[in-house]
Amino acid sequence: MSELIRVIIADDHLVVRQGLRGFLDTYPDIQVVAGAENGVQAVALAREHVPDVILMDLLMPKMGGVEAIEQIMVFSPTTHIIVLTSYTEDEYLFSAMRAGALGYLLKDVEPEDLVNAIRAAVRGQATLHPSVAARLIQGMEYPDDDSLAILTERELDVLRLVARGKSNKEIADELVIAEGTVKSHVSNILSKLHLAHRTQAALYALKRKLVPIDDPQIAED
Numbered sequence: 001m002s003e004l005i006r007v008i009i010a011d012d013h014l015v016v017r018q019g020l021r022g023f024l025d026t027y028p029d030i031q032v033v034a035g036a037e038n039g040v041q042a043v044a045l046a047r048e049h050v051p052d053v054i055l056m057d058l059l060m061p062k063m064g065g066v067e068a069i070e071q072i073m074v075f076s077p078t079t080h081i082i083v084l085t086s087y088t089e090d091e092y093l094f095s096a097m098r099a100g101a102l103g104y105l106l107k108d109v110e111p112e113d114l115v116n117a118i119r120a121a122v123r124g125q126a127t128l129h130p131s132v133a134a135r136l137i138q139g140m141e142y143p144d145d146d147s148l149a150i151l152t153e154r155e156l157d158v159l160r161l162v163a164r165g166k167s168n169k170e171i172a173d174e175l176v177i178a179e180g181t182v183k184s185h186v187s188n189i190l191s192k193l194h195l196a197h198r199t200q201a202a203l204y205a206l207k208r209k210l211v212p213i214d215d216p217q218i219a220e221d
Contacts, residue, residue, distance in 0.1 A: 004030070005031065006031050007031065007038070007052065008040075008055070009024075010040060010045075010057055010065065010068065011084070012037050012057065012060040012061055016057075020032070029119070030115070030118060034049055036118065037060070037061075038060045038062040038063060038074045039061075039064055039065060039067055040062045042065075043071045046079060047072075047075060050076050050078075051079055052079065052080065053079070054072070054079060054082070055082055055084045056082065058083060058092050058096060059085075059087065066096050066099050068101050069096060069101055070100065078218050080102045080116055080122065082121055087133060088132060093132050094136070097200070100197060102126045103117055103121060103126045103128060104129055104136075105117060105129050106129050112140070120207050124198075126199050127204075136203055147192075149209075151189065154175075155188060156210070158171055158182060159204075160210050162201055162205065163205035165202075190203065
């Protein structure tokens with residue numbers, strides 16, 4: 001990658017922040033710009049630095065990760081937030097994804113997989129821990145089955161490709177349409193299905209079996 005990926009680490013354990021910083025700083029394309037020990041600090045640092053990626057713990061003092069995600073998404077929607085936590089309980093998982101988290105990883109993730117998740121996030125691709133992906137598909141609230149009927153054939157084509165992890169440019173190339181047209185289709189899909197973001201749209205497509213469940217690499221532009 002030609003440009004640095006600017007990262008903030010939000011975790012209330014100093015040893016975790018220092019360990020992650022030391023590890024990530026060994027990669028020439030990644031720059032850790034700040035570390036936050038609580039949610040309030042994470043919001044303030046995100047506002048100051050507007051990073052590309054935030055690694056966000058969920059249980060932190062002063063303000064939890066979910067509330068921090070919600071606030072950051074208001075003023076910096078282009079920042080991609082990857083939850084990095086020890087918790088797999090549904091209340092944390094669903095709340096974080098509804099708040100706008102792009103990915104959800106557990107702290108036992110392999111170091112190289114974490115680096116790949118950060119790089120994927122910059123491309124707009126979500127990385128979900130295997131143990132939580134199926135629960136998200138089954139447990140998140142989505143529109144009724146007949147809601148697909150309100151989508152046009154072209155919107156269905158776009159939705160299938162979104163669920164397969166294609167970027168807007170890749171979708172445009174495959175469907176031979178303009179990238180701006182793809183963005184309009186994605187916006188219409190989210191509006192019609194009352195979904196908050198592209199990750200939810202991809203999960204919705206999986207639940208409705210528009211693509212095989214083992215096929216996706218969820219993406220967002």
